[in-house]
Amino acid sequence: MNAGKLLSYIILAIVVIAFVVSIALKGFLVTVGAFLTLFIFSFLYKDNPYYKFAEHLFVGASAAYWMSMGFWKTMVPNLFGKLYPPMVAWAVPALKNNPAQPLMLIPLVLGILLLMRLSSKAGWISRWALAFIVGTTAGLNLVRYLRSDFIQQINNTVFSLYVTNASGFDLGATISNVIIFGGVICGLIYFFFSKEHKGAFGAGARTGIIVLMITFGASFGYTVMARISLLVGRMQFLFGDWLGMIR
Amino acid sequence: MGNGHTEHKTLVERLQFIDRRIIFVFIGLAVVIPLLFGAVLKEETTPIVQTFFDTIEGLPEGSRVLLSFDYGPTTAPEIQPMVDAIVRQCAHRKSKMYMMALWATGDNLTGETIEKVLKPEFPDYKYGTDYINLGYQTGNQGLIRVLLVDFKMMYAVDASGTDVDSIPMMKNIRNLKNFDLIVSFGGGSPGIKEWVLYAGDPGKIPVGGGCTAVSAPLLYPYYPNQLIGLLGGAKGAAEYENALINAYPEYKGRKMAGMKLMMSQAVSHVVIMFFILFGNILYFIQRSRDKSRSMEAGR
Amino acid sequence: MKDRLKLVVFLTVIAFIIQATVAFAQSEGETADSVISEQPVTPPPKPVIVSGEDIPNDNGHKLKLNWEYPAEWNDSIVRFEIYRADSPDGDFRRLGEAAGGIFSYLDIGSKKKDDPNYMPNDQNLYYRVDAVSKSGVTVQSEIGGPFQTSGQWFHKGKVPVLIGVVLFAIFTIYFIRSARKGKDLYIRPLAGIEAVDEAIGRATEMGKPILYVLGIGGASDIATIASFTILGRVAKKVAEYQTALTVPCYDPIVMSVAQDVVRSAYLEAGRPDQYSDDLVFFVTNAQFAYVAGINGIMVRDLPATNFYLGYFAAESLILAETGNSIGAIQIAGTDQITQIPFFVVACDYTLIGEELYAASAYLGRDPLLLGALKAEDWGKAIAMVLIIVGVLATAFGWDAFREFLRVNL
Structure with a gap:
């Protein structure tokens, strides 16, 4: 047996002993949570079997969770429970007296069509259902986005460049309105593809890319904050719930 | 002399390509140490958070607030402090809370919020008359569209399978327009944006949101016309907690979750800024060295 | 163009000045009014119903009732109760109430005939408002009406x-x-696309492979579709230069489409013999496992050029950072705004958002795009x-x- 193999056996033994001791002291669920967290953190050192174990467990468990949620929260109440309510009376008794909705046959058929994708010969039929999904989503989104993200956002950008408040001229608000106005116009110029970025138009586009980069910088900063928050959350769990070092 | 120069250069180079694991250790320490000392950082409330707070504060007693839990355990450390703060405020204001989830993972977090915040801190709050857990429902933005027209079509039963018609606080709910305020917690899709697009704008219902810091920059453009306020990440949560403490003195001196987060945030941000500055200084030293070396070689 | 831009700037400045002047002028003339309220001792007067407005742009069954009430009584009225009936002498049903000081009520009726709150469209409706004072005295208004509601087809x-x-x-x-x-539709050149040829040339010179990552989107994602077009162009150049190409895929359908794209590009370049299905292969359908797989490929094969074009999520930085650490030239592009900052810091060229679509239109010249x-x-x-x-x-x-x-x- 070489040294590397011996070391990995020693580490495994330590992990198992620590796991058992932890279960005895802190209970099963907290221990499993803590060890899985540590397994994932071990990736920061380098890729290893403990990390892989935790990762695969996570992938498998989340897939199963979504599948069972899909069945109990979608299929049972929204399909079976509406097609023929007595069918789900054993699971959701409150639904049993609801009227049956034959219209639900349409989603049932579309759902079956989607499943045809599993067949190599009849796979093309699933495209009909897909076309329905893509078409309706596009139609719904076009109107909503055009209203909320296009027209309403233009409306939000149409404001006074000279802002006053109770005490007179509001310098801060004025500057921020001017920046928003200029930033939106220059950003739009940058994403204008029909004209070469030359002259005054080019200057606008260059300002636009500066605005974009500042936005990305801010967004990056926010992401750092988000990731640190998640790390703090895990640390609170490890040092608080598990080790009891945080009061 | 020449030897010393080479050694110095390797030091700069070595520092420039510092093992990332060392940085991980520093970040880890920056996060853990403030936690162990139980330090908190108070945040001054900014207008975007204050208007949100004031909106809920201004709701008359018995107003209907829809809380949508559109997040999962992966972002819970960031979002949960906001949820807790807003639930507490709604309970103080005696608002009726309708809890639901667009995300399947939000279902369990709703129950957890009720068990950990609402029941122990507000024992007088009764299920069915003061709050209700409607649970997760599939359909994403499609669900919101249906709720805007007919609420009970999608929520015929609550999370535990009880017929909503037998629940007193559901009696007068016909569609989303019956709510005085919608609050969505989450960062992904579907989430706050979908609530604005499919409920807030078409139904003229006030929408507020608490989101992860990652998605905050994407949602700011909706404030103030389409969103009444937005809590962005841990900072937003801490600001809201500050507003809560100012309005309700019983929370004074209490270490709120968002404020704890912000202390670790602040320390780790300083560490990150240090590394950014450090890396840039080394980069410029290296560049000027390379330049002078290539000039020497050219001579 | 320059002149026009100047004109816009000029007009904006003028507008700013005008607005500032107007705002100053207005702020000087403001005075404060004070209201003196008296507490009358006589019994409260009757509310007077003035109008019942049908709410426009709806399916009907909704009416806004307005009434008047003397302002000096505001403090002594607790609430107004609102009642509706089908005829002046019919059975008045209580609908709800409005707080004292509020002189309108939005009556939202039901369109279902069996609902007790049924409110028919295009039929006469009569209302009554009762004022309830603090001392408990209730005063009924005269019956108001007839009012009607109607539905509209066009909003x-x-x-x-x-x-x-x-x-x-x-x-x-x-x-x-x-x-x-x-018709020749002009599209401006994009820096990231101009760099494609240079990046392929570099890989050829160094004798190293090119890695093309399509992201984790499905075959119907617009970003993936745009990426297919660029992949076709890259594959053609690669075939011409006889450089090695690796395309690891996340989605099986994306993989089969990508195989077709690369195969036809090799055919177009006149080198069908060089193509093999092993160039485009499936890795896994799990996000981070996919990244781990690509990272492994990068560290082992040391590609000279990496392309990350398509739909990316949290894996963007992990990919770009690994690519950076092996010293590859990296060209990235995605429509996921939250991921662009990571590509910007770790890649040499980044196609920002819509630039990705523009790039595929620029390269593919497909009329639809x-x-x-x-x-x-x-x-x-x-x-x-x-x-x-x-x-x-x-x-x-x-x-x-x-x-x-x-x-x-």
Whole structure:
């Protein structure tokens, strides 16, 4: 047996002993949570079997969770429970007296069509259902986005460049309105593809890319904050719930 | 002399390509140490958070607030402090809370919020008359569209399978327009944006949101016309907690979750800024060295 | 163009000055009014119903009732109770109440005939308002009415959206037709795309492979579709230069499409013999496992050039950072705004958002893509004009323009 193999056996033994001791002291669920967290953190050192174990467990468990949620929260109440309510009376008794909705046959058929994708010969039929999904989503989104993200956002950008408040001229608000106005116009110029970025138009586009980069910088900063928050959350769990070092 | 120069250069180079694991250790320490000392950082409330707070504060007693839990355990450390703060405020204001989830993972977090915040801190709050857990429902933005027209079509039963018609606080709910305020917690899709697009704008219902810091920059453009306020990440949560403490003195001196987060945030941000500055200084030293070396070689 | 831009800047400055002057003038003339309230001792007067307005742009069954009440009584009235009946001498049903000091009530009826709150359209409705005073005295108003509600087929508040949809559809159809007819539609060069040839050349010189990552989107994602077009172009060049290409895939359908794209590119370049299905292969359908797989490929094969074009999520930085650490030239592009900052810091060239679509239209010259891109440009131009005109209009105090842009739903 070489040294590397011996070391990995020693580490495994330590992990198992620590796991058992932890279960005895802190209970099963907290221990499993803590060890899985540590397994994932071990990736920061380098890729290893403990990390892989935790990762695969996570992938498998989340897939199963979504599948069972899909069945109990979608299929049972929204399909079976509406097609023929007595069918789900054993699971959701409150639904049993609801009227049956034959219209639900349409989603049932579309759902079956989607499943045809599993067949190599009849796979093309699933495209009909897909076309329905893509078409309706596009139609719904076009109107909503055009209203909320296009027209309403233009409306939000149409404001006074000279802002006053109770005490007179509001310098801060004025500057921020001017920046928003200029930033939106220059950003739009940058994403204008029909004209070469030359002259005054080019200057606008260059300002636009500066605005974009500042936005990305801010967004990056926010992401750092988000990731640190998640790390703090895990640390609170490890040092608080598990080790009891945080009061 | 020449030897010393080479050694110095390797030091700069070595520092420039510092093992990332060392940085991980520093970040880890920056996060853990403030936690162990139980330090908190108070945040001054900014207008975007204050208007949100004031909106809920201004709701008359018995107003209907829809809380949508559109997040999962992966972002819970960031979002949960906001949820807790807003639930507490709604309970103080005696608002009726309708809890639901667009995300399947939000279902369990709703129950957890009720068990950990609402029941122990507000024992007088009764299920069915003061709050209700409607649970997760599939359909994403499609669900919101249906709720805007007919609420009970999608929520015929609550999370535990009880017929909503037998629940007193559901009696007068016909569609989303019956709510005085919608609050969505989450960062992904579907989430706050979908609530604005499919409920807030078409139904003229006030929408507020608490989101992860990652998605905050994407949602700011909706404030103030389409969103009444937005809590962005841990900072937003801490600001809201500050507003809560100012309005309700019983929370004074209490270490709120968002404020704890912000202390670790602040320390780790300083560490990150240090590394950014450090890396840039080394980069410029290296560049000027390379330049002078290539000039020497050219001579 | 320069002159026009100057004109816009000039007008904006003028608008700013005018607005500032107007604002100053207004702020000087403000005075404060004080209201003196008296507490009368006589019994409260009757409320007077003045109007019942049908709510426009709806399916009916909704009416706003307005009444008047002497202001000096505001403090002594606790609430107003609102009642409705089908006829003046009919059975008045209590609908709800409004707090004292509020003189209107929105009656939302039901359209279902069996509902007790049923409110028929196009039929006479009669209302009564009772004022309840603090001392418990209730005073009934005269019966108000008849009022009617009606439903509308067309929602006038949605007109701006209708105009927008129609305009955008016209632009798209027009430009797609022009492109199909062979009209040359100009698209400006993009830095990231200009660098593609250079990056492939570099890999050829170094004798190292090229890695092309399509992201974790499905075959129907627009970003993935755009990426297919660019992949075709890259594969053709690669075949011409006889460089090695690796395309690891996340989605099986994306993989089969990518295989077709690469195969036809090799055929086009006259080197079908060099193509093998092993160039484009499936890795896994789990996000981070996919990243781990690609990272392994990068560290082992040390590609000279990496392309990350398509839909990316949290894996973007992990990929770009690994690529950076092996010293590859990296060209990235995605429409996921949250991921762009990571690509910007870790890659040499980044196609930001819509640039990815533009790049595929630029390279592929597909009429559908070109037409859509042109239509979008026109949409942006309209947005710019509306914003500039809107800001100027606001400056001149012409709020009607902004009101027009408000979508009333």
